[in-house]
Amino acid sequence: MVILIVTESYLEFGLESGFSNFSESAMQFLEKQGLESRGPVSKLTFKLFLAVLCSLIGAFLTFPGLRLAQMHLDALNLATEKITQTLLHINFLAPLLMVLLWVKPITKDYIMNPPLGKESIPLMSEDTFDTMRLWIIILLCALRLAMMRSHLQAYLNLAQKCMDQMKKEAGRISTIDLQKMVARVFYYLCVIALQYVAPLVMVLHTTLLLKTLGNYSWGIYPESNSDTAVENNPLPSSLYSESPSVNGKMKVTVVQITMALGSLKNIFTPLLFRGLLSFLTWWIAACLFSTSLFGLFYHQYLTVA
Helix, strand or coil, X not given: CXXXXXXXXXXXXXXXXXXXXXXXXXXXXXXXXXXXXXXCCCHHHHHHXXXXXXXXXXXXXXXXXHHHHHHHHHHHHHCCCHHHHHHXXXXXXXXXXXXXXXXXXXXXXXHHCCEECCEECCCCCHHHHHHHHHHHHHHHHHHHHHCHHHHHHHHHXXXXXXXXXXXXXXXXXXXXXXXXXXXXXXXXXHHHHHXXXXXXHHHHHHHHHHHHHCCCCCCCCCCCCCHHHHHCCCCCXXXXXXXXXXXXXXXXXXXXXXXXXXHHHHHCCHHHHHHHHHHHHHHHHHHHHHHHHHHXXXXXXXXXX
């Protein structure tokens, strides 16, 4: 809830403009239907719903973040090449890089208008920056997927670590108990893989939805901005010219359904989806990094103590 209070000058999600556009479009739709309404939902209710959704996402990403921290430490201990260690560090910091992409004073202001002496020369347009942000997220997701093998191998080596720890302890253990202990590690591998892949899939899906529903382009230099074409796309005039006596009741039903779908498309505009999906993508990355950072501190210091 605290994040939702932060102004757009620091965290540029577009939630305020998206919600305002959604409320105005919904009010116009209700007025056309002959209904009086101040809006479908208040801003406080909208933010409370987002807060509840964010709490559920944070709870879902708690254990994957803690597990990722442990696998990251074990993978660093196993890695011998400098390139692999560097990629592991970048992979761990990838959610932080995603978070910083929406912090306006750190990224957008310096990338779009870098201070060069007394003048600031714009390097790219706002649409180009939004497209570049999508590409950066997808590349970071591809990096995390490429480093999946190293993390899973680090988890499988827990069986060897347990056996080495048992050799230092006094007493005897049966062979069957030893086999069960090793087998438990391998049986739990599917859960570990799911904990590793699930946050990646969530970030990737919200990013692709942001591109599609937000009406973005994959091109770094888009030719034209089609926001107005999507938001203000009128229905074909033939839908309004049809009468019940032309093709009967079936034709009237088709026209009514088409008009209803067109009205819903005008209510849920790309401006709303941009704000909502940008916030969800940012929140998933922030939760994953915060839980991973806490897990790193826990496994590095608290377990040793």
